[in-house]
Amino acid sequence: MKIGYVLLVSLLLVGCASQPRRPASPPMEQQAAESAQLAREAALRADAAWSLAGRIAVTNGRDGGSGRIEWRQDAARYEVSLSAPITRQSWKLTGDASRAQLDGLEGGTRIGTDAGTLLREATGWDIPVVALSEWVRGARASGLGVAQIEYGAQGRPL
Secondary structure (H helix, E strand, C coil): CHHHHHHHHHHHHHHHCCCCCCCCCCHHHHHHHHHHHHHHHHHHHHCCEEEEEEEEEEECCCCEEEEEEEEEEECCEEEEEEEECCCCEEEEEEECCCCEEEECCCCCCEEECCHHHHHHHHHCCCCCHHHHHHHCCCCCCCCCCCCCCCECCCCCEC
């Protein structure tokens, strides 16, 4: 079951993963890139219903695994499903702004009022859940303070 926790936590932290650094844009291009990013973020926030599906591979240095992720978001309502076909384990985190439910863990379903608190209590990991739906789409998370973004040669966030 430890692999399951590692898989869940690693997936949720994927939005925090950093990429190799590339040369930054000159200052004038930085301003244009920032304007384009703000426009992107406004468009993303206007589209409250979205989904993603893909494959993930995770490791914590000793244990690892791969699987599938499906994420559906409709305004504050979310459903994030992970499945590992080799181990036949699956986990699902569902909820909204006032309720969270985590299924698939040893010991049964866990329910709470906050997804971050629920995951911390179930796995021991402190995950910035409120930011993930923004980060996974390449946007800054609201309400977490000022974010500083460096832009690469094509005006995309590094």
